[in-house]
């Protein structure tokens with residue numbers, strides 16, 4: 001059996017570091033927003049080349065607070081994408097603003113900058129591209145337009161820990177960048193977690209207050225805040241895992257490149273395109289295919305798990321039909337939702353297993 005990801009294998013490889021870190025927290029008597037979280041914030045800010053990092057309880061909370069720090073609220077519009085996990089749009093809705101969807105570039109499946117400027121109105125308060133699958137959106141083109149209109153860019157980097165665009169780290173280019181530490185992400189907690197990184201002192205101060213009931217000091221609530229705090233246990237675990245992240249990322253890249261070499265002339269699937277000016281961190285390795293159901297079935301029968309990220313774009317989700325979008329409005333997002341298929345990828349996957357998955361995909365090309 002080859003799973004889509006294998007968190008038990010990861011745990012086994014770092015058990016000896018994780019367990020003492022967790023026991024240290026249990027013995028400390030301090031369980032929320034303490035020294036482990038504070039140290040992790042410093043270490044993650046350094047990792048992202050950003051001056052501040054504010055840890056929160058989920059990636060969705062990170063997006064929510066980054067939007068609030070940019071003063072996004074009712075009556076505003078946020079330009080984002082529909083080909084993403086639903087949380088991107090939900091975070092916009094939490095603020096009372098309206099998500100406006102820009103179609104994706106068919107090659108990278110990230111926000112198409114050529115379609116961005118026409119969507120800007122007097123209500124546009126922020127632009128939120130998603131670094132989908134671990135590859136950054138075209139930040140120069142997006143920033144050029146955003147800067148011309150004075151609109152802040154908030155990076156949804158929830159899938160892109162350590163990704164780079166022209167040598168610059170995800171999260172460090174926009175006004176802020178938001179990451180998730182959901183267990184299956186490239187850097188994952190043993191539970192929920194998230195963080196906002198920013199170079200803006202004022203945004204950092206505001207986000208720090210908002211995550212902890214809007215307090216300036218204890219029981220002095222200057223803002224209407226939230227309980228979005230990170231647990232000490234998660235902070236301690238994330239500190240251990242952060243030390244391994246670069247090696248894990250390189251292992252993902254090696255496996256992805258192996259897949260792409262094996263599938264370069266495939267008759268059944270199209271390998272993902274890694275842009276030359278970016279460091280793709282392969283949170284997801286998604287091929288495109290017109291025979292998705294058949295391929296998933298064949299893989300399944302060979303004990304290989306695959307995934308769909310994502311089968312329904314946000315603008316066609318029942319929960320968001322009130323936004324007024326209809327099928328056909330975002331043709332590239334809709335085509336991608338029909339055709340993408342995620343293959344197993346994680347650092348502990350062996351190159352032999354990669355070869356086996358590729359061989360099964362190819363075997364299908366000759367029978368169909």
Ligand SMILES: *Cc1c(COP(=O)(O)O)cnc(C)c1O
Pocket residue numbers: 058059060061084085087088130156158159179180181182192193194
């Ligand atoms: C995972 C994810 C989120 C949400 O993160 P949570 O930690 O699950 O709240 C937001 N956006 C994208 C693109 C994601 O992949």
